Amino acid sequence: MTTPATLPTENLPTGKLIDGKAFAATLRAQIAVDVAALKASHGVQPGLAVVLVGEDPASQIYVRNKAKQTVECGMKSVEHKLSADTPEADLLALIDTLNADPTIHGILVQLPVPKHIDADKIIAAIRPDKDVDGFHPMNAGLLATGGKALVPCTPLGCSLLLKDHLGDLSGKHAVVIGRSNIVGKPMAQLLLQESCTVTVAHSRTKDLPAVCREADIVVAAVGRPEMVKGDWLKPGAVVIDVGINRIALPDGKSKVVGDVDFASAAPVASAITPVPGGVGPMTIACLLKNTLTACQRSVGL
Numbered sequence: 001m002t003t004p005a006t007l008p009t010e011n012l013p014t015g016k017l018i019d020g021k022a023f024a025a026t027l028r029a030q031i032a033v034d035v036a037a038l039k040a041s042h043g044v045q046p047g048l049a050v051v052l053v054g055e056d057p058a059s060q061i062y063v064r065n066k067a068k069q070t071v072e073c074g075m076k077s078v079e080h081k082l083s084a085d086t087p088e089a090d091l092l093a094l095i096d097t098l099n100a101d102p103t104i105h106g107i108l109v110q111l112p113v114p115k116h117i118d119a120d121k122i123i124a125a126i127r128p129d130k131d132v133d134g135f136h137p138m139n140a141g142l143l144a145t146g147g148k149a150l151v152p153c154t155p156l157g158c159s160l161l162l163k164d165h166l167g168d169l170s171g172k173h174a175v176v177i178g179r180s181n182i183v184g185k186p187m188a189q190l191l192l193q194e195s196c197t198v199t200v201a202h203s204r205t206k207d208l209p210a211v212c213r214e215a216d217i218v219v220a221a222v223g224r225p226e227m228v229k230g231d232w233l234k235p236g237a238v239v240i241d242v243g244i245n246r247i248a249l250p251d252g253k254s255k256v257v258g259d260v261d262f263a264s265a266a267p268v269a270s271a272i273t274p275v276p277g278g279v280g281p282m283t284i285a286c287l288l289k290n291t292l293t294a295c296q297r298s299v300g301l
């Protein structure tokens with residue numbers, strides 16, 4: 001049972017909060033307009049297929065949120081729920097079917113998959129032009145070399161928030177904490193494309209707080225609840241908190257917190273994303289943006 005997420009945003013000076021929830025809503029509204037235009041001009045409706053293997057409760061929440069928002073912006077939403085003991089071969093066969101389905105433009109297999117299934121094999125089986133997670137090696141390579149990639153949703157969402165808030169990022173020193181294939185590494189690539197000076201920090205980085213203090217922009221994507229403290233920040237730094245950590249509360253309930261200790265970081269930062277209500281909603285909005293992009297490209301736009 002989750003306590004109502006008390007947004008830690010009471011009495012924050014205006015302009016401090018990077019409101020990802022509001023930005024995501026604006027983005028989804030624009031996507032809905034573009035979807036209607038695509039239907040009118042090319043008679044095609046973007047289709048997103050989401051595959052969930054197993055019964056993980058958090059994943060079921062995200063999948064439900066995704067499906068609702070997919071339909072709300074006028075796209076076709078298809079869900080495949082497979083049991084946790086589904087053989088890898090069966091999942092691969094389903095992906096082949098979705099790859100070949102002309103009404104499906106985006107395919108997402110919810111991670112993590114059960115241990116008996118090789119996630120890398122699953123990701124590599126999705127047609128790169130339908131890989132709306134942007135995890136496929138082809139898309140990772142295109143991103144790294146400045147090609148026409150599908151970009152992972154969370155880093156794309158963070159980049160849109162930063163550009164909206166700061167305008168030109170060139171020359172800014174960005175520190176990305178975390179080097180995962182799905183957030184840290186693509187995030188670094190996107191910041192490089194914006195001509196930031198990029199440092200990628202991780203668990204082996206020496207004196208991480210000192211490295212963080214050099215940053216004009218900090219993107220925290222480590223999966224460690226409230227690890228980044230206010231005294232790790234240069235006064236005025238912009239903080240993007242990718243963390244979505246569910247922690248237990250003394251009363252037996254739970255709440256979602258980020259990788260940044262919001263209470264100590266908000267007074268030092270010039271702007272900061274809250275958790276919830278920051279990067280999470282942008283992840284879903286960018287999934288829809290990627291599905292629209294994949295559909296547009298499929299008709300030559």
Ligand SMILES: Nc1nc(=O)c2c([nH]1)NC[C@@H]1CN(c3ccc(C(=O)N[C@@H](CCC(=O)O)C(=O)O)cc3)C=[N+]21
Binds near residue numbers: 062112
């Ligand atoms: N192939 C794949 N692609 C994914 O993109 C993917 C995935 N697997 N597996 C799981 C993670 C997690 N994820 C989230 C998306 C939105 C919120 C979100 O909208 N969170 C809200 C509410 C959080 C809450 O209250 O639980 C917020 O941060 O405001 C959270 C988590 C996508 N994931």
